[in-house]
Amino acid sequence: MSQTFYKKGFLALAVATALGAASFAQADIKFGVAGPMTGANASFGEQYMKGAQAAADAINKAGGVNGEQIVLVKGDDACEPKQAVSVANKMVQDKVAGVVGHFCSSSTIPASEVYADAGILAITPGSTNPAVTERGLPAMMRMCGRDDQQGIVAGNYIVDVLKGKKVAVINDKDTYGKGLADATAKQLTSRGVKPVLEEGLTRGEKDYSALVTKIRAAGADVVYFGGLHPEAGPLVHQLRTEGLKDVKFMSDDGIVTDEMVATAGGAPYVDGVYMTFGADPRLIPDSKAVVEEFKKAGYEPEGYTLYAYASVQALAAGFNGAKSNKGEDAAKWLKANKVQTVMGTKEWDSKGDLKISDYVVYQWDAAGKYHQLEKQK
Template identity: 40%
Template sequence: MGGFGAELRRHFTLLAFGLLVASIVPQFAAAACPDIPVAVAGPMTGDWAVYGEEMRRGAQLATDDINAKGGIKGCKLALMVLDDQGKPDTAIAIAKAFGRDRVRFVVGHYNSGSSIPASQIYAKNNTLMVSPASTNPGLTEFKLWNVIRTAGRDDVQGTFAGKYMVDHFANGNLAIVSDGTPYGDGLANKARNALRAKGHPEKLATKVKYDQTDFGDLIAKMKAAKIDVVFFAGLGDQLGRLIRQDDDAGMHLQFISGDGAMVKGLTALGGPAVQGTLIVFSPEDRSNPAAKDVVTRFRAQGFEPEAYTLKSYAAVQVIAAGMEMAGVQAPRLVAAAIRSGKPISTVVGDLTFDAKGDRREPDVAMYVWTKQANGGLSLEPVK
């Protein structure tokens, strides 16, 4: 935490010095425009660091592109990058520090468990937060003035998954397993509601512990219930282990999961049995015509803009567009402008936001782990 505090102090000492110089030399003040501090906060280290890197790269390129075009009415965006390690307590500390140091615009966080408590502190400290990744419905259900997200919502994912299960596996016995976290429970509950609304309730609904690694008891329970299809509402580390242990037990169940299982290491954990696993996630942002130029430039840098890269780029675009529409940098007015329903052009297409800060456009699709000609597995859209 010492490094985090020092980074903030250094950044804002420089910012304060710049403002002091402008006040001492008024002839330059009219021409100069102070930088607008914007932060990207996410897991730059730890288990989800790959997604923190996607957030950082997306936000940085968007900032560079906006500044290259003149910034916001001549004012440049100044991007800070801070590491919350995917931990709620660290995210809370960051939110409190931003309040003291007057950062008013944040792209973040990644984990819903970090975004939800941080958002409440940001709201009190007059800071607008745009998350490119947090999908738990609770983030916007608190109806805070300051929360926007360029990602979708778990309830949309859960409902989509539940309907998909009935539409494609109506003859099977269905199970819903949550990891017991707010993310998992929210996803599982919506899937259950969708099953019941379509007249096909689950045969089994249960939970595991979020840090559980041995699923022998769960597998035995599913075997006794003669389960055919499992919706796992949790993260990829657990899903991979569950798939491998299920395969070792000779069950060979059909697994479906949400965006928390969209991890590159799933096949390493689950092995060949991952083939056929279905994952609910956003439509492929890289195929959006609006993203073509940005994707090309990322690839020229040797970086593939997967998962949350373009949603983070879009988050910066949304903040900038909000300032342009509001005509001021006041966070509350910027948030109101973003939520006005006026379309905002982004790399993931035109986005409109409702009064809660959720995007109105659907953001859900089904993917399947597919065996390739070289024998490897890759995640492909279901056609």
């Protein structure tokens, strides 16, 4: 081997090594954001993306994750389980390290099996069905409470505050809606108010006249609905227009979007509607600066916007804390440490559930806005 060839070879190796080091230093870490980006529940997907992108931008500005910049990968499952599995497989192919998602529990549950097989950490901002974290998946976590917690709050409020005596409990036959309706019915029964009607409706339908007739025949003074705004809106509209305007209507975190007003046919129809949701993170000191930034940009961070923001913060904290981009390492770190988020300090148990759930009751008004009511003592 000539000396000239050796020098050239050494130089080429040095350049390649330098380029490799530079590439590593400038590498990206991918976080998936999965949920209904299209379809009837697209407003929730928009909340997810707005919150996740703002958090990623802030974290990148502060140095990123283990020296790498966060790049978001959007996945649209349209709240359809089969599509959610396809999204999850695509996330694996794209080599995401973590996922913020999904939204509908019926999507999160099958998708999480794919993430588990690939060792990807997933934090759902909005899936509340207990089965999400009850299957022993080490890297499946959530930034929200559970249906069995939310159902207790709803049931107690119906009994203690609304003074419901004859309660109709309706669900949308989906994993989330039915699970929550069942949890609420269970709490009502434990409080001595057995539902006078338990019925399911079909997602996507708009004519609930037959169901309204059953509710009227049962003599219900309160209607509780477990499900999402595309069905809750038309149902409350028909209750109001078909002679049951004095019947109290209560639902869940699936109607925490301005789209509820549109699906109900206008602000007058949502006036007085109650719902359960986590304590409004926009009202705590930890979120003040972030909320102001959103508002300056012309966006109101309603619903799950800050939940998605906090989920990205948790992913970043987990990977940085574990000094690893492996999902199970980050999940293990998160379950052993407290994390400061835009929603305050968060802690998780061994299942991946939050140690503290803060469900409260909200009410919609005649202007088409919702506001948090005082917590029950």
